[in-house]
Amino acid sequence: MFESDPTLTIAVVSKVYPMRSHTVSAEGGAAAVIKPNDSLEDHIYDTISGADWMCDQDAVEAFVNEAPKEMLQLEHWGCPWNREEDGTVAVRPFGGMKIQRTWYAADKTGFHMLHTLFQTSLKYDPIERFDEWFVTRLLVEDGRCQGVVAVELATGRIQPILGRSVILSTGGCGKIFPFTTNANIKNGDGMALAYRAGVPLKDMEFIQYHPTGLPFTGILITEASRAEGGILVNKDGYRYLQDYDLGTPHPKPVLRSMELGPRDRLSQAFVKEQEKGRTLEGEYGHYVHLDVRHLGEKIIDSRIPFVRELCLKYENIDPVKEMIPVRPVIHYVMGGVHTDIDSATPLGGLFAAGEVACVSINGANRLGSNSLTELLVFGARAGRSAAEFAKAHQGFTNGIESQVLDEENRLNTLLNSDGTEKVADIRSEMHETMESGAGIYRSRDTLEQSSQKIRELQERYSRVKVEDRSMTFNTELTSILELGYMLDVAETIIQSALQREESRGSHQRTDFPERDDDQFLSHSLAYREDDGSSRVDYLPVKITKWPPGERVYGEKK
């Protein structure tokens, strides 16, 4: 951006130091067409079919077309991509992609991308960072967003940060659920901020589960462990996937069969197995076993060393000797703040990019390795759009000051309130009800129960207990604010899921098991009503060249 326009000044406001952001945890890779045997058309089709035709095809086209350029830009900035012998960038295969097109930096792709971007950003003086500033509200006046109010965590100072345009890139909201691969900081902050400012959240019912996470920590055990021959067994040691139309067990792994079936099907099979009472039950709920012991120490150490490292270092399990307890865990939210193809939200001056946004290119199910690329493509688009908007809108309107004062009062009142409800209690009850009501399978009954529960929790939240009255790095205050964000976003998930009476991709309704293109080939848009409830509207999905077809994997193809 600065290279194109040095007159811009930019504030980066983040509740954590930039290199702590959750992109850092992404392992697999980022997809972009670069090899001669690949084509843009193929990447587009893989993305659209993977999304169960829920994505906007013009957005996918833009995404796929611009992906190689943005990825190369990151290469020029120093990202240590793995290489071929001839020095060109190497690619690896990935789930749902027909051709190898995933760029990777070992198994720490997100880490390297984030650090490369952050370190490169240090080069530019016009970027002013507000590290560890926690945003509590968007400033909206005169129909456009003109900045934010934020708390400086170290000092407790509450201050407006004005901007002629604002870009949200705060990530997803996995922490609404009890078991997630997401980091502690992913509480849907940006989604809630936009939602409260009147911006709709799109397609919130689509939430991706990954079938093999560690039950307690949600640490992801990569698909590669199954590709190398790891098997999933229930409490009787039985390879239960054979009961769910996923093929027959072989001693050697077979592509697109059994343990190598698609993520959503594997997660769904887990739920069925649990209903039959054939899963194990532990401290952290139900789980099954991923067994890699038969591969032996040598293969484990050479082919999936990171799996062993994660298990040993963070959960005290040795996969060479023990079976790994696993269960489906929340991985990614396809939905988010409604934006158009230029990353603009319906609210003037507000833009969004990344997991917080829904453009949409991920539809009902995101393909692995598209999300990191999405950050680059739509991050760049958001930057360009925001710069244009800022240039067209000089100055700020009066009236913002009173909003800032309001916000200060709200926060000070909260800090000095005498509530009785513990944050941790409300949070864990929210987790419970989201898992049971809006998890892998939903139905009208479970969703309505959860909806009621969330309303009850919202009411209790207004009486939340504050033990820490300090102005200095008050993490209890931020936990409370984050819980407020999560409760709001939870409501949109439930309402959107309730209204969508069909099953598609990651949204599976037991009472409506079929996909229904006639009624529901449209995006849900959840708006916040004045009473705090959600109203859901619909917007047709943009179909350009690829009419909806059947999503087929495996032998049928």
Place this chain on the structure above:
Amino acid sequence: MNRNAHHTLHHPKWYRVQKPIFWWVKRFADIRFIFRELTSLAVAYSVILLVVIYRALLTSEAAYTSLTTTLREPFWVTINVIALGAVLYHTFTWFNLAPRAIVMRLGKWRIPDLMIAGGNYAAWIVISGVIYLAYVSG
């Protein structure tokens, strides 16, 4: 920020600790580090001894004989044993750390650290052997 500043609203007082003078006596690893650094004294002592030998050698046979006699005193033997221990520690730490600074290549192949350290040790043994043989064969 002033160490004695008081805490005021929005200007938190940070707490800072000054490292104690003898910070290194608390941890074994730190003592080991200081000991490694102090081997420098043993190295200096050893070369001074060498210079003293040279001086005696160049003065007269009597001076040299008197020096060798002095060196037989338990005091000097003890000093030399201690110095040798320290110098050996210097030798080992030096060889072990050398590969950290030096990257050597043969064509595309990067010589592993262990081999660089091993090469050091090998050279050391050979050189020490030569000195020993030169000395005993007189």
Place this chain on the structure above:
Amino acid sequence: MSAKKSNDPFFWTLFGAGGALSAMLIPAFLFLFGIATPLGWVEGPAYESVKMVLLHPLARIVAFFLVSLSLFHGAHRFRFTLYDGLQLKHLFQLIAVICYGGALAGSIVTGYILW
């Protein structure tokens, strides 16, 4: 960056060279002259033959470099030991002058004795 360019690369080079040379040569020398011979483990060679070997021009050059570089090695390391171990950084210049000055003086004396 306002800090001035450092002289350390010069002293560090001497430190490194001295460290390597002393690590290679001193243990054998010290063992033979300081321990093994005095304790009678080996028969020390006669005066004349010691003189012949040690006063060989090549041996004198090696000895000079060994002594001088080792002194600089010791000075450099000891200087930082005083900084770190006793927190005497405020005596920065004084310590540097004493340490390196000592090594320089030692080298001159050595040169004088040897030739």
Place this chain on the structure above:
Amino acid sequence: MASTITIEVSRYRPEEESEPVFQSYEVPLRSDWVILDGLNYIKNELDGSLSFRWSCRMGVCGSCGMMINGEPVLTCAAFLESYAPGPIRIEPLQHFPVVRDLVTDMEDFMGKLTTVKPWVVREEEKPVEEGEYKQTPEQLADFKRYSMCINCMLCYSACPVYGLEPEFTGPAAIALAQRYNLDSRDEGNDDRMEILSHDEGIWSCTLVGECSEVCPKDVDPAGAIQRYKLAGATSWWKSILLPWQK
């Protein structure tokens, strides 16, 4: 839950205390719990006012470094069990000013990071349209290790030189400078050498080596600095002996 373990946490509330005090808590001793889980148990169940940073709980975000029984450690990668029977003493990372409880101020590092120019410096940028800079796997391997730093600050906490001289640029920042120096795409060697070859740069390091001992990502900052010194000394001699070059 059969047994518990005592955690003694350093508390510092600047509004109330002029220096830190220890507060003890009993937390369940579970085999799959790391120290961070113990701290979260305290925060959720016992005392909501305890402040500390954490995020990913899988050793890559770099937030949760603390002193455990006097050693700098990532608390998400240290099991309670390995400290049984306790008590476990938890303090904020040493050598940094303490903001609150276990939270330290790391602005010093953030400033130093910028000074070493941790980005690709080029005399002439190649247009993105012309494709990638070629880099062989061997060239990648040259700097890969130094690119693994997660900025967790354990090395600064382990480095007595940094503890004694806060001006010292420090292990992680120098390792990152070296990461770009060794990157075949970068041409910023001379720039960075200019910046780092002063007394507070590489020459402050006495190769204590503790930075590399505590590094959770095996970056070996001590080695990076040593290699940097060798390069620094070489270029110094060159400038003395061959002043007409460059």
